[in-house]
Amino acid sequence: MNWFDAGDAQLHWREDGDPDGAPVVFSNSLGTDLRLWDFVLERLPKKGLRYIRYDTRGHGLSSSPDGPYGMGALITDTERLMDHLELKDAVFVGLSMGGMIAQGLAVKRLDLIRGVVLSNTGAKIGNADMWNERIDAVTAGGIEAVADATMERWFSKAFHETAELQMWRNMLTRQSAEGYNACMSAIAGTDMITVTSGLRLPAMGIAGSEDGSTPPDMVRELMGLIPGAGYELIRKAGHLPCVEQPDLYAQHLMRFLDSIGHGTDG
Template sequence: MNIANLSKARLHWREDGNPSGKPVVFANSLGTDLRLWDKIIPLLPQSLRLIRFDKRGHGLSSCPPAPYSMDDLICDAEDLMDHLGLTGVVFIGLSIGGLIGQGLATKRPDLIKALVLSNTAAKMGDAAMWQQRIGMVQDGALSEMAGPILERWFSPPFHRTDELEAWRNMLTRVPQEGYWGCCAAIADTDLTSNLPDITQPTLGIAGALDGASSPELVRATIDRLPNAHFETIAGVGHLPCVEAPQTYADLLIPFFEEINHV
């Protein structure tokens, strides 16, 4: 296992594919860790350098005192990429990972060659909703919240699979402080004014049944980017890379080819 001792956090990261290949960095959603991408990695060209990490407060990364800001999360990802000597990255961010990607694209255009913004938006929810969730988590209710969260994450057919229990366990084992700390970062974030400055080629992906980031919400962000196109995956929720990995990979690979990143 790899741990990067960075300026503000210690991040667990993993590398697959070719260490000398063109880099792709994956950033996962709230309540998940780098295993979110387990089904995608084998479907992508192994000539690529495929890097994923646990954001602070999740997985095997450190859990600094909360709350966190979006700048904290962006700096963590930036520091990790600098630590690994990366440039010209295709950054694939899902949900809060997509917010991190949007921030990086304008802060460090030297790092970010292109973006995949999956199940995300420039602004996700309102502060009052997030503050309510923060209060519930601080009161120890994350396990009780798991049912409604999983309903937003996955389609009804997926809820009838044995795999659902593994995702419930991943979610409920996130450190309380790590979860609500990232909620605080989302609550305070509105990147709408940044969108015209994100000139990198961008692929937007939505899940047709996403209960957390509707296709309309995702598309409203993607349509404001100057060099982007949008795709919806039918029959899936907030984590399409889990429910429909082949379809998801079949969107990524032509995008990589289009931008000469294979």
């Protein structure tokens, strides 16, 4: 296991692929950890690309400092990890909360980021009242109190008939309730519409047709803020298309990487 001290948070991170390859950094969604990307990474080339992923603070094996957090803290954690690993000109793939981190990091440190994949995310997600209701529910009853509703938003109807659903429900409920709430506070306080509209870099959005958290229109509107950005809709998938449709997800990601010459053939 790899462990990095980012200051007030300690991050668990992992490296796969080609250590000399072009860097691709993955950032997880609220309620998941770096295992979110397992199925996609199995389908990506082993040569020419270096894959870095980490558990956002409050998630997985990373520490859960006292909250609430601001989005700036999540962005700074990632910035410090990338500086520690001497990553430059990376493609950053962020899903939901990770997509917000991607936007903020690209605005703050364009030297670190040459392209972004903004998956199942928005410049602003929900509103403060919605997030505060969920924070109150978790405070009173733990993550279990919101688990079933979260599964409904995360996955398509077909996926709910599979045994695999329970694995992802377990991942959610075994996160730190304090870290989960602290990250919800970060999302609740984030509106990146103005700063993201100033981005000028290669970008692709990915949406799931049955996403109950960040519907396709939200992702499409986000990509409309970035001139020249692409957009891909993955059908028969909810909020985590990298889980439900990993083949398509990997194909879209590789097309994007190839289109900007990122990797072996770049």
